[in-house]
Amino acid sequence: MLRFDNNGIYCRQAGIYIDPWRPVDKAIITHAHSDHARWGNKYYLAHHDTVPLLRLRLGFDINVEGIGYNHSIEINGVQISLHPAGHIPGSAQIRLEYKGEIWVVSGDYKLQHDGISVPFEPVRCHHFITESTFGLPVYNFPPPQQVYDEINEWWRNNADLGQNSVIIGYALGKAQRILHHLDSGIGAIWVHGAVANINTVLEEQGIELQPWQRVSPDQNKKDFNGAMIVAPPSAIGSSWLKRFEPFSLGICSGWMQLRGARRRRSADRGFIMSDHCDWTQLNEAIAATGAEHVYVTHGYKSVYAKWLRENKGINATEVETLYEGESLEGNKEEIEEL
Numbered sequence: 639m640l641r642f643d644n645n646g647i648y649c650r651q652a653g654i655y656i657d658p659w660r661p662v663d664k665a666i667i668t669h670a671h672s673d674h675a676r677w678g679n680k681y682y683l684a685h686h687d688t689v690p691l692l693r694l695r696l697g698f699d700i701n702v703e704g705i706g707y708n709h710s711i712e713i714n715g716v717q718i719s720l721h722p723a724g725h726i727p728g729s730a731q732i733r734l735e736y737k738g739e740i741w742v743v744s745g746d747y748k749l750q751h752d753g754i755s756v757p758f759e760p761v762r763c764h765h766f767i768t769e770s771t772f773g774l775p776v777y778n779f780p781p782p783q784q785v786y787d788e789i790n791e792w793w794r795n796n797a798d799l800g801q802n803s804v805i806i807g808y809a810l811g812k813a814q815r816i817l818h819h820l821d822s823g824i825g826a827i828w829v830h831g832a833v834a835n836i837n838t839v840l841e842e843q844g845i846e847l848q849p850w851q852r853v854s855p856d857q858n859k860k861d862f863n864g865a866m867i868v869a870p871p872s873a874i875g876s877s878w879l880k881r882f883e884p885f886s887l888g889i890c891s892g893w894m895q896l897r898g899a900r901r902r903r904s905a906d907r908g909f910i911m912s913d914h915c916d917w918t919q920l921n922e923a924i925a926a927t928g929a930e931h932v933y934v935t936h937g938y939k940s941v942y943a944k945w946l947r948e949n950k951g952i953n954a955t956e957v958e959t960l961y962e963g964e965s966l967e968g969n970k971e972e973i974e975e976l
Contacts, residue, residue: 639651639716639734639736639739639741639765640656640734640741640743640765640767642933642957642958642959644660645658645659645660645662646658646659646660646662646665646959647743647767647959649716649734651714651715651716651736652713652714652716652718652734653713653714654666654683654713654718655679656668656732656743657674657675657743657745657961658676658679659673659676659959659960659961660676660678661676661677661678661679661680662679662680663679663680663681664679664680664681664683665679665681665682665683666682666683666684666718666732667682667683667684667688667692668684668723668725668729668730668731668732668743668744668745668746669684669688669723669725669726669728669729669730669745669746670684670688670691670692670695670726670728670810671726671746671808671810671811672695673960673961673962674745674746674961675688675692675695675696676696677696677697679700680701681701681702681703682696682700682701682702682703683702683703683704683705684702684703684704684705684720684728684730685704685705685706685707685720685728685729685730686704686705686706686728687704687727687728687843688704688727688728688729688730689702689703689704689728690839690842690843691727691728691810691836691839691840694835694836694839705720706720707720707721707722707730707756708720708721715736715737716734716735716736717733717734717735717736718732718733718734719732719733720732720733721733721742721759721761722755722756722757722758722759723744723745723746723747723748723758724747724748724749724750724751724752724755724756724757724758725745725746725747725748725755725811725913725914726746726754726755726810726811726812726913727754727755727756727811727814727840727843727845728755729745729746729747729755730745731743731744731745731747731759731761732745733761733763739764739765740762740763740764740765741763741764741765741766741767742761742763742765742766742767742927742929743767744766744767744768744769744923745769746769746771746913746914746961746963747769747914747915747923748912748913748914748915748919749915749919749922749923750779750782750919751782752782752815752818752913753782753815753818753819754814754815754818754840754845754846755811758923760923760926760927761927762927762928763927763928763929764929764930764931765929765930765931765932765933766924766927766929766931766932766933767932767933767935767957768920768923768924768932768933768934768935769914769915769934769935769936769937769961769963770920770934770935770936770937770938770939770941770942770943771892771912771914771915771936771937771938771963771964772892772895772912772914772915772916772917772920772937772938772964773917773920773934773937773938773939773941773942773945774917774938774941774942775917776895776896776917777892777895777916777917778895778916778917778918779892779895779910779911779912779916779919780910782911785890785909785910785911786819788909789805789816789819789820789888789890789909790819790820790821790824792886792888792907793805793820793821793824793825793866794821794824796864796885796886797824797825797864797865798864800864800884801864801884801885801886802862802863802864802865802866802867802882802883802884802885802886803864803865803866803867803885803886803888804867804869804873804879804882804885804886804887804888805866805867805868805869805888805889805890805909806869806870806871806873806874806887806888806889806890806891806905807868807870807871807889807890807891807911808870808871808913809830809832809833809835809836809870810836811913812890812911812913813829813833813836813837813868813870814833814836814837814840814845814847815911815913816868816890816911817829817837817847817848817850817868818845818846818847818848820848820866822848822849824864824866825863825864825865825866826851826861826862826863826865826866827848827849827850827851827865827866827867827868828850828851828852828853828861828862828865828866828867828868829850829851829852829853829867829868829869830853830867830868830869830870830873830878831852831853832870832872833868833869833870834850834852837850850868853867853881857881859881859882862881862882865882867882867885871889871965874887874889874904875904886906886907887904887905887906887907888905888906888907888908888909889905889907889908889909890909890911891908891909891910891911891912891964892910892911892912892914892916892964893964894908894909894910894911895910912964913964914963914964920942921950924946924950924952925950929952930952930953931952931953931954931955932946932952932953932954932955933954933955933956933957934946934954934955934956934957935956935957935959935961936959936961936962936963937963939956939957940956942954942956943955943956
């Protein structure tokens with residue numbers, strides 16, 4: 639039912655693409671990260687909570703329609719519904735059924751509950767398209783609460799030493815996850831402009847965050863006294879950071895599982911926090927779908943597809959796409975806010 643072509647993942651029967659990487663007439667979007675939601679499509683379909691994020695990032699004049707989870711629509715005989723992916727607020731898996739054949743495009747997803755996203759729900763299917771950003775056994779992430787406790791302890795210790803704390807996470811999703819779990823009793827919380835823009839949209843949708851303030855260009859350095867500053871990866875190494883000196887730099891990423899990742903980014907602390915699945919989560923999710931055919935996209939796709947074939951007896955194939963997974967670099971929206 640689905641095929642991969644030069645524009646993305648295509649359902650010919652419905653005449654619609656899922657997360658296309660080139661402009662098309664009709665697109666279903668799994669979530670609002672820039673490698674999955676690109677500008678130029680004539681029509682967008684996404685979860686209700688993703689619609690305002692798409693308007694913020696792609697333009698308020700885009701032609702976009704929102705639907706809820708588990709709500710089914712029919713296009714040329716294809717039943718299409720969206721189901722929680724647990725990746726970020728509004729993220730969805732796309733289920734397509736035609737003549738008894740079921741495909742699920744997972745987009746990006748995770749099984750760990752982050753406190754701000756609707757948790758992942760497995761969907762039974764015959765064909766499952768999965769990412770593999772952290773598709774190696776070395777990636778086994780700690781319990782989320784352990785990481786939140788480590789972040790607050792680090793912040794508290796820095797404040798006692800007269801230092802500010804700058805913590806790095808994606809402007810959409812991870813930054814709000816951090817903000818939701820910070821202990822505001824330790825001190826003031828400030829955020830980068832790119833994070834502030836997303837915060838405003840998500841708070842309007844009912845996402846609860848700790849009290850925060852936006853850093854302005856003319857901010858007085860004295861305003862930051864043992865504060866926590868939440869910023870995107872694009873802020874690393876920028877002149878924007880100098881106003882917070884003296885500060886300790888922490889990075890939240892699944893890549894912090896690897897020795898040397900923190901050192902290469904000149905960070906003082908690395909916190910193992912990802913909005914993608916680790917090795918165990920990937921295997922649990924795929925098993926729960928019951929899929930006989932699995933298509934592995936970005937990440938360790940060749941290694942992971944081979945492992946599924948040899949160890950699980952699944953017909954697994956690696957697929958070339960333009961999805962990026964998790965990176966420690968800034969994206970266009972974040973850089974423009976520096």
